[in-house]
Amino acid sequence: MRLRHIEIFHAIYTTGSITNAAKLLHVSQPAVSKVLHHAEQQLGFALFTRTKGRLVPTPEADMLFAEVDKIHQQMRSIDNTAHNIKHAHFGNINIGITPALGFSVLPKAIANYHQQHPNVSFNINTVHNDAVLQSLIEHKSDVAVLFHPSPKLGVNSIACGESELVVVYPKVLFPHLPTQLSIQALVDVTFIGISDSGPLGDMLYSRLQSENMQPHSPIQVQTYFIAARLVAQGLGVCVIDRLTAMGNVDDKTAIASFTPPLAFDVRALHLQNRPLSTAVQGFLPFLQAAIT
Numbered sequence: 001m002r003l004r005h006i007e008i009f010h011a012i013y014t015t016g017s018i019t020n021a022a023k024l025l026h027v028s029q030p031a032v033s034k035v036l037h038h039a040e041q042q043l044g045f046a047l048f049t050r051t052k053g054r055l056v057p058t059p060e061a062d063m064l065f066a067e068v069d070k071i072h073q074q075m076r077s078i079d080n081t082a083h084n085i086k087h088a089h090f091g092n093i094n095i096g097i098t099p100a101l102g103f104s105v106l107p108k109a110i111a112n113y114h115q116q117h118p119n120v121s122f123n124i125n126t127v128h129n130d131a132v133l134q135s136l137i138e139h140k141s142d143v144a145v146l147f148h149p150s151p152k153l154g155v156n157s158i159a160c161g162e163s164e165l166v167v168v169y170p171k172v173l174f175p176h177l178p179t180q181l182s183i184q185a186l187v188d189v190t191f192i193g194i195s196d197s198g199p200l201g202d203m204l205y206s207r208l209q210s211e212n213m214q215p216h217s218p219i220q221v222q223t224y225f226i227a228a229r230l231v232a233q234g235l236g237v238c239v240i241d242r243l244t245a246m247g248n249v250d251d252k253t254a255i256a257s258f259t260p261p262l263a264f265d266v267r268a269l270h271l272q273n274r275p276l277s278t279a280v281q282g283f284l285p286f287l288q289a290a291i292t
Contacts, residue, residue: 005039091279096127096141103247161291190236193217
C-alpha cells in the first residue's frame, strides 16, 4: 500500500463512509473512491462491503487496520514535527561565539529567546577567528558570532551590532576617572599585553603605529579575561572589547573609550551552501538586541 492508500483507508475505516472521509481529508468523493479502488486492486482483496448505506470493513480490513493505524500515527507525528520545526517550537542551535559574548550578551539573548521557545536546545562552543571556518565545515557550529571577522570565501556574514575597544585601568592610576583617553595619555603607562588577539589586536596595533607609540608590556596573557583581572591588581592597563570590560569591571577598575573611538562590528557567519535553520534565524534578532 502506498501512503495515499493508507490515508484513504484509515479515513474511511474511522469515519464509516466515503462522504465523511472526503470531508475529513478535504478532497472530493470521486477522488476517495478512485484511491480506494486502486488500493483494493493492488492488495487483491476487498476492504469494505456496502451495508445499509455504510461501508463495513471486511475481515481482511480489520486485520490490516492495526498496522495501518501505526503508520497513520507516525505520519501525524511527522506532520507535527515539521510544523514545530517551521515555527521554531523545537530544534537545536549549534552556535560558536567569541568568548567575550559569554559574559552577558549570549546568556541574556538565550534567556529572552527561551521565554518564547523553551523547547529549542543550544550547544555553545567558543571559537576564534582563525578557527571559525573549520568549526562551520565540521558542523560544530551552525553559526559563529565574532568580532570584526575578515571576509572568507564561501561564508555569509550577517551584521549583529557594533562595539569598541576600551581601556580598562586601575582607578588609582587616573583618580579623576576619565571616560575617554587618548593614546598619548597612555605613553608612560604599563600595558598588559594580549597575544594572538586577532583582528582587534591588529586595530590597536595600527592605532599605536600611527601615533608612534611602543607600549611597555612586561606581562603577556592569552585572554582578555585574565588581562582584566591583572588590571584589578594594579599591574597596568589593558585594551579589550567593551563587552568583556563590562563583564569584568569591579570597584578597583574603570573603563574609558579611546579618542577617537576604536569601533568594530559584530557579525554572525555561516556557510553559503548551508542555509540557516528556522530556529537560528529566529534566534539572531534576540542576539542582536542583546548586543545593542
